[in-house]
Amino acid sequence: MATILENIKLPIKRNKKIPIYVVEEHNDALQFIYSAIGGKKLPVEGTVLLHLDAHPDMLIDRKLKGEDARSGRKLLPLLQIENWIVPAAAAGHVARVVWLRPPWAKQFSDGTRKFHVGDHPETGLLRVDSKEPYYLSDALFSTLLSNKRELTLTVEELSCETSKEDKMKNLLAKIDITQPYVLDIDLDFFSTGNPFLGLYENINLYDRLLPIFDFPLPESDDVETLEKLVESREQQLQELENLFEHLDKNNSLDSYTGNKSHLYNMVNELASVVLAEAKRLNEVPDWWAVYAGGCTRDQDGLPYHISTKEEIKETVDKALTPLLQSLPVPVLITIARSTDDGYCPPHQVDYIQSLVLESVMKVYDTDEPALYYLNVNIST
Structure with a gap:
């Protein structure tokens, strides 16, 4: 029995060199974690995800069913950049997430908490029993869960100040990274855009x-x-x-047959302003982009901080590199560019990527980075 349990907890094989996968959209990183599980480089259950990002990426698609989360690679096409981690936890593959955030990202308070993810027994939809505002704002809270898994989330700030000896020791004690783990870095950790700020900015x-x-x-x-x-x-x-679905199809709410509530009146008023601005710009409104922007407006909105070139290099040299030098060796490394969607500034992404790769490859014995984002149409 002990041997069986050990095989569940520990990877059976080890990579000769640590693979690095660079993706564009962050959810694409999960396929390489699943491949490592399939290749017995990661255990089926219990992996730690060390996640450096300006965003937690720990939401759930409100319409995702628990059975889909546990469907293996069939899950991958159902995911988006903000909701790829918790479904992997629902399947048991990830047991602990350590989110290291830049100083300007505060979607969760620092510290460690445990909660459960599982299926709502009436709908089968994936939900959590966490009372965090992050989950309440998306209506994802429920205490009624079946097929539930415990997930541990640790949140801590990583900045240049962390490089001071006592602070680094303190951070390492708090995050307590153990093998096997995946090192996951989003380049927007170093400079963070908000793509919705520029959407019809003339009308605020x-x-x-x-x-x-x-x-x-x-x-x-x-x-x-x-x-x-x-x-x-x-x-x-x-x-x-x-x-917004009606607006997307009809470019107007004139024929809307749903409830003419106070919410309808507010959206209708907004639509007239947006249509006028779009007409001035000689374009058709992207109503789903407007809706997506609205979904980020709860709880103080998205983090935003465009770093200078000097700040980026200082963060890599004084925060990232000392951290990596202090950690055990990861099983694999995933890096997300997050620039097509506007979260990592396009004019900075290549510079940040070069510095991050240089740091990672200096600290660890790695393979040459697999630049998946250049071949996004390959079969996975």
Whole structure:
């Protein structure tokens, strides 16, 4: 029995050199983690993900079913950049996530927490029992879970200040990285854009979306209160999705047959302003882009910090490299560019990538990086 358990926890094979995979969209990193599991370089269960990013990427598609999360590689086409980690945890492949954030990213408070991910018994949809605002805002909270898995999330800041000896020792003690683990780096950790800030900026669209998509958190966090909140939030999000789906198809809400609620009135008023601006620009509005921007407006919106070239190099030299030198060796390394979607500034991404690769390859014995983003149409 002990041998069986050891085989579950430990990888059976080791890479001669650490592979590095560079992707564009961050969710594409997961296929290489799954391949490492299939190749017995990672265990089927219990992997640690060390995630350096300006965003947690730990949401769940509200319509993703638990059975899909456990469907192996069939899951991959269903994922997006913000929701690829928790489904892997639902399948048991990832047991712990360590999110190292830059100083300007504060979607979670620092520290360690445990929660469960599993299936809602009535709908089969994947949900978590975490009371974090991050999950409440997407109506993802539920205490009623089947097929549940425990997930440990540790959040800590990584900055140039961390390189000071006592602070690095303190950080290492808090994150407690053990093998086997995957080192996962998003280049927007070093400089972070917000693509929605430039969407119809002449009419201040991003600010206009706030009162439409925002919702107040309750003072109490008892389960009954949160369940009512989630039900109300789900209705709000579904109504907004219906409204923007109608706009996408008809470019107007004139023929909308749904509930003419206060939310309808706010979206209708916004639509008239957006249509006028789009007409001025001689273009057709991208209503799903407007909707996606609105979905980021809850809880203070997305992080935004465009670093200088000097700041980027200093962060690599004084934060990333000392961290890597202090860690055990990872099984594999994934790097996301995140520039096509505007999160890593396009004019900086190649510079950041070169510095990060130089740092990683200096510290570890690695293969030549596999630049997957240059061959995104290959079969996976």
